[in-house]
Amino acid sequence: MRVLIYSIFLLCLIPTAQGQMLQQKLKTSSLDSQFVYLNLYSKSQSADFKIIRRANLETIRHNVRDSLSTYRKKIAELSNNASSSAGNIKGLQDSVQSLSSQLEQEQQKTDSISFLGINFAKGSYHTLVWVIIIVLAAAFAGTLFAFRKAKVDTVDSKNTVDELQEELQTLRKKSMEREQHLKRQLLDEQLKRNS
Incomplete structure (x- = not known):
């Protein structure tokens, strides 16, 4: 049960x-x-x-x-x-676009150099600087050459002037001596005549 x-x-x-x-x-x-x-x-x-x-x-x-x-x-x-x-993505895309344009501007700034108010590419700027350096070096070399030539010419001219002055002095002395000699002779002759 x-x-x-x-x-x-x-x-x-x-x-x-x-x-x-x-x-x-x-x-x-x-x-x-x-x-x-x-x-x-x-x-x-x-x-x-x-x-x-x-x-x-x-x-x-x-x-x-x-x-x-x-x-x-x-x-x-x-x-x-x-x-x-989606809003964040849109904002990020806008910021990426803004950063891309800023990067491009910065690259243009770094790729170019301002010289005398004119923007030059770096390669052109370097070429211009080297041309200016070469022209200035050639002008300096020409000026140096001209200065040395002028100095040599000046030294030669000075030497020539010194020589000419010596000759002139010599000629003066000789002419004075000759004049004195002639005066003595004249005086001697006059004394001879008067005596």
Whole structure:
């Protein structure tokens, strides 16, 4: 008898335990799993129909509504994130474009040199500087050559002038001596005549 009482008691508890287990599974599992559990634990009336408890159906409906609201919130957040990301991307593209133009301007500045208010490419500037250096070096060499030639000519002229002055001095002395000699002779002759 006890066995019979225990069997009846267990038979009464099994549907209750199954119902509690189903409720627990419906609350904790994913939506797809909840529909699978609902289909397994529902009673078959015929091949096409099943009997579902209203409480189980309400639990699933509540779970679906919660899931949908959660998904809608996530979709709204993702769409807000997408729009803010699009704004960020647009801002970043604008800043990249601005930085590209600034980089191009800086490259032009570094590739060119301003000389006498005129912008030259670096290669042209270096060529111009070397041409100026060569012209100045040639002018310096020409000036140096002309200076040395003038110095040599000046030294030669000075030597020539010195020689000519010496000759002139010599000629003066000779002419003075000759003049004195002639004067003496004249005086001697006059004295001879007067005596």
